[in-house]
Amino acid sequence: MDARQHFSALLEHLQAQVVGEEGFTLAYGAEVSSFIRFNHGQVRQAGDVQQVYVTLSLYQGQRHAESKLALSGVLDEDLPRLQQIVQRLRGVLPTLSDDPYLRVNREAWRSELAGEAVRLDSAAMAQQIVAAAAGLDLVGFLAVGPQYQGFASSWGAFGWYAASSFNFEFSLFHGNGQAVKSGYAGEQWDAQAFARKLERARQQLEFLGRPAKLLQPGAYRAYLAPAALEELVSLCCWGFGAQALASGGSPLQRLFNGKAELSPLVTMDERIEGGLAPAFTSEGPRQPLRLIGQGRPGERLVSSRSAAEYGLIANGSGSGEYPMSLQMHGGELDEQHVLQQLGTGLYIGNLWYGNFSDLPAARLTGMTRFATFWVEDGQIQAPVNTMRFDDSLFDFLGPHLEALTREPELLLPGGTYGARQTGSMALPGALLSRFTLTL
Secondary structure, three states: OOOHHHHHHHHHHHHHHOOOOOEEEEEEEEEEEEEEEEEEEEEEEEEEEEEEEEEEEEEEEOOEEEEEEOOOOOOHHHHHHHHHHHHHHHOOOOOOOOOOOOOOOOOOOOEEEEEEOOOHHHHHHHHHHHHHHOOOOOEEEEEEEEEEEEEEEEOOOEEEEEEEEEEEEEEOOOHHHHOEEEEEEOOHHHHHHHHHHEEEHHHHHHHHOOOOOOOEEHHHHHHHOHHHHHHHHHHHHHHHHHHHHOOOOOOOOOOOOOOOOOOOOEEEEEEEOOOOOOOOOOOOOOOOOEEEEEOOOOOEEEHHHHHHOOOOOOOOOOHHHHHEEEEEEEOOEEEHHHHHHHHHHOOOOEEEEEEEHHHHHHEEEEEEEEOOEEEEEEEEEEEEOEEEEEEEEEHOOOOOOOEEOOEEEOOOOOOOOOOOOOOEEEEOOOEEEEEEOOO
């Protein structure tokens, strides 16, 4: 029995169990994943994970309770377990108070999105990685395989999502202990595209052997590669949520209040097509949204609870009100001309971490990573020692943003805690007239 058939059978069983004014929602998640670890350019550990998990929510009036459980994927074993959960939740509901902000979507809707049935061969990928990494001290982690998500309700909602993807995060280590970090992710493995990624990292690795450039704290021209920009943008994404904005706690508060603008080059969408995320949430079908248009505030992410509390219209956002498939539009800068256009300044391929130093001002701080380079006259000259940055999103994506690379890069989350994460970001690189280092 495949995953969709399994989900449909669970749903059919539950539909026969509801009595009286009861209602339910069923969220389903499954994966068949291969995980491969590399060290010194060789496979050191490999394993597979197959798992199914569901979250069942039972409703009666304004009361609701839920339970999450792992299943085997074998229907004869799973149906009795599901029935036990129904009975348990049914016993809990009378003890609960009404939830005044409960707004369950009782509309019937249907959304199905299944990616192309392209089989991703993790063994072949691993062989290509090992061959390409010959002579390099490559350390990396490869996650490959299909992921499935479903959602259904007793009121006629049905959503199904299936997609196969891979995510390879790797570092190339120099003999001095420093490293260049990179990654390659997508839905279809392209050996040539991976080879180009690896070659770019190998070229940067050679510069790590040079004496480091010592910089004084100050403002410098800089290029943020897509992976570095992701570290900063992802910190602020929850700020698009209606609850965060209504409560005044969003880092994007000034933007949506009309007290700040970003560069006209900045346009961000929450997209449905082209991302790696379900086209629905437990709130209903997701909608494509223009979050920022040419630097100006656009739509916000509104869950049903926020809609009820603040008098808004829900748009299918999940309870976390966080974009699932954020895309930032590219610009006119050719990636091959990045160093030339940078001239003299910092090339920042990755950031170590990011955090808020002043949330209302969208001011972010963190550390540069090993592969940050000093560039003069369009040529990499030396690595730069790890330094702390502190700058505002309203500055580096505002008046200090000079250009964006033409093609946004697809970036997938690497999280595997409990299960492989779904979702994606597509971000360009950003050329900045100044970026502030503090120590």
